[in-house]
Structures are given as structure tokens and as C-alpha cells.
Amino acid sequence: MAEREYPTALGASTPTTITLLGHDLAEDVMGSVGFGELAFWLATQRRPGPGEVRVFEAVLAALADHGFTPTAIVTRLTYLSAPDSVQGALAAGLLGGGSRFLGVTEDTGRFLHDVLASVGGDLPADDAGWDALALTCVRDRRSAKELVPGLGHHVHKNGDPRTPRLMRIATEEGLSGPHLSLFAAIGRVHPEVLGKTLPLNGAGVCGAALADLGLPLELLRGFALLARTAGLIGQLAEELRNPVGNDIFLSVDLNNRSVPPEPQAPDTRP
Structure with missing residues (x-):
């Protein structure tokens, strides 16, 4: 019985060489x-x-x-x-x-992707169209009592400095696509629905940018x-x-205080 093979386009080794992505690791990749x-x-x-x-x-x-x-x-x-x-x-x-730290990148990318998928290939042609689509999706989230991923930040309440910079870089490179366009529109229109202005956070704009690069949402x-x-x-x-x-450990350990247990609700299960 022949031994099973496990093909991979990533790293592979022989006694004398290492290949990575079809290239010689030492000669073609390292240092280049x-x-x-x-x-x-x-x-x-x-x-x-x-x-x-x-x-x-x-x-x-x-x-x-x-x-x-x-x-x-x-x-x-x-x-x-x-x-x-x-x-x-x-x-x-x-x-x-x-979901509160780092995961917002994925959550925002998936959310934007789902909204874009819902309109198929009929994407807006101008800012007015993007604003209309953004209004719809923000209203839908509000009706469902769900947060809009990427909207709001616990520190940068008046604007996350990473957001405009990353949008500018993507635009300069011709890589500002539909995910970033929708995210920017959400930033413009959400006060009309929520009654307050929240910043587009950096983790969220990163998710939009990665999605526009065509990277797998799962990653x-x-x-x-x-x-x-x-x-x-x-x-x-x-x-x-x-x-x-x-110091962080001791600030908690030396400042704890004993309190009586909170009464638990009676178990009403049959």
C-alpha cells in the first residue's frame, strides 16, 4: 500500500532545501x-x-x-x-x-460584507447612495437592538486617529473599496438614527480595509x-x-474586602 501524500503550497523540506510558496526559502524569500x-x-x-x-x-x-x-x-x-x-x-x-478587544476587526468586516452581499452587485454609485444603504443597515441594527460593529470607542470618543489615516492610505493606493465606502457612510449617517455621534473605531476600519483587500473573512x-x-x-x-x-497584582490583592455572599434566587425547577 502506497504511503499517503499530503500536498501543500506552503513550507516543505528536503534534506538540502526548504521551499515556501513555491520559492526557495533561503535564496528567494529571506532578505527579500x-x-x-x-x-x-x-x-x-x-x-x-x-x-x-x-x-x-x-x-x-x-x-x-x-x-x-x-x-x-x-x-x-x-x-x-x-x-x-x-x-x-x-x-x-x-x-x-x-468581541470587545481585537475581535471587532472580524465583526466589522463580516457585518459590512453581509450588508454588501444583501444588495448583490447593485452597489451605490455615489456618496448619496452609500448614505442611503448605511441608513438602512443602521436602522435595521437599531430595530433589532444590536450594536453596529466598529462604531464607538471607550477612549477615542471624539474620533479615533487611526481611522482617517487608514482610509487615506487605502485611497492613496487605489484600494478603498466597498467595505470602506460603507463604513465611512455609517460614520456620516448614524447620528440621524442613534441621536448621538460615535467615532468609527480603528479596529473596525481595519476590518473594512482587510475585507477590501480580499482577505478571507474567517481570518x-x-x-x-x-x-x-x-x-x-x-x-x-x-x-x-x-x-x-x-504592582497590578498587589493593587487588587491588598485591597480586596470580604463581603457576605449575595442571596441566590430560589431554585424553582421541578
């Missing part, structure tokens, strides 16, 4: 292909153009680090608890990439996590130089 370009290439199995690389790397930069977020804090605290496990500290931070959170990995390595490096993890 940047990491952002390689990450895009690995995910799509097509080599991106310079403009695509610029937009993609701008997204990675936008998502790399945003201060003492829960993901950063848990990475530092895990390292405090297990300094022998850098991989555990990084993994702990990445596992926190959910959008993965790209956010790729970016944040670099940020978490930076957090660990700073923790080594200027540790604050123990």
Missing part, C-alpha cells in the same frame, strides 16, 4: 520579502502588490498595541506568575482577543492577533525592563 508581505502571501497564496502591502502593514501597525488593555495586562500577569513560560504569557494575551481576527503578538512581545520586553505586573 518583508514579514507583512509574507503574512499576506501565506494567507492568500498570491503575492501582494506594493499598495496592498502598504495597506496591510498599516493595519498591522494600527492593531499592534493600544496600551494597558486587558490583553496586555493578562500577558504581564501571566509572565509574573510563570516567568518560565513566555509562550504561556503570549497565549494568555491572545486568548483575550474577543480577519487572525490578522488582528498577528499584529497584537508583536505588541505583546513589546509588553513583555517592557515588563522585563520596568516591571509593573506585581
Whole structure:
């Protein structure tokens, strides 16, 4: 019985060579292909153009680090608890990439994609058309008592500086597509529905930009996590130089107070 083969277009090795994406890793890739370009290439199995690389790397930069977020804090605290496990500290931070932090990138991209899919190929031709489509989808979310992904930010309440910059980069590279157009329209029209003005957040615009690049929606959170990995390595490096993890731990441990348990509702199950 012949041994089963497992074909792959990614990395493969022989005793003398390593190939990656059909190229000689040592001679054709190392020193010639940047990491952002390689990450895009690995995910799509097509080599991106310079403009695509610029937009993609701008997204990675936008998502790399945003201060003492829960993901950063848990990475530092895990390292405090297990300094022998850098991989555990990084993994702990990445596992926190959910619907409130980092996952917004995927949620926004999927939301915009679903709205665009609902109109088929009949996309708006001008800002007025995009605004009308945006009004409809914001009203639908409001009626369903659901939030609009990518709308609002807990810190940048008057505008996320990453959003206009990434939109400008995409426009400069001719890569501002329907997802970014719809997202921008949502930014213009949502006050009419919600009665207040919220910023388009950076994680959301990253999801729109990645979707316009044609990257798989199923991997959008993965790209956010790729970016944040670099940020978490930076957090660990700073923790080594200027540790604050123990102070964070003690600020909770030394300031807890005992209270009686809250009464539980009676169990009415039969």
C-alpha cells in the first residue's frame, strides 16, 4: 500500500532545501520579502502588490498595541506568575482577543460584507447612495437592538486617529473599496438614527480595509492577533525592563474586602 501524500503550497523540506510558496526559502524569500508581505502571501497564496502591502502593514501597525488593555495586562500577569513560560504569557494575551478587544476587526468586516452581499452587485454609485444603504443597515441594527460593529470607542470618543489615516492610505493606493465606502457612510449617517455621534473605531476600519483587500473573512481576527503578538512581545520586553505586573497584582490583592455572599434566587425547577 502506497504511503499517503499530503500536498501543500506552503513550507516543505528536503534534506538540502526548504521551499515556501513555491520559492526557495533561503535564496528567494529571506532578505527579500518583508514579514507583512509574507503574512499576506501565506494567507492568500498570491503575492501582494506594493499598495496592498502598504495597506496591510498599516493595519498591522494600527492593531499592534493600544496600551494597558486587558490583553496586555493578562500577558504581564501571566509572565509574573510563570516567568518560565513566555509562550504561556503570549497565549494568555491572545486568548483575550474577543468581541470587545481585537475581535471587532472580524465583526466589522463580516457585518459590512453581509450588508454588501444583501444588495448583490447593485452597489451605490455615489456618496448619496452609500448614505442611503448605511441608513438602512443602521436602522435595521437599531430595530433589532444590536450594536453596529466598529462604531464607538471607550477612549477615542471624539474620533479615533487611526481611522482617517487608514482610509487615506487605502485611497492613496487605489484600494478603498466597498467595505470602506460603507463604513465611512455609517460614520456620516448614524447620528440621524442613534441621536448621538460615535467615532468609527480603528479596529473596525481595519476590518473594512482587510475585507477590501480580499482577505478571507474567517481570518480577519487572525490578522488582528498577528499584529497584537508583536505588541505583546513589546509588553513583555517592557515588563522585563520596568516591571509593573506585581504592582497590578498587589493593587487588587491588598485591597480586596470580604463581603457576605449575595442571596441566590430560589431554585424553582421541578
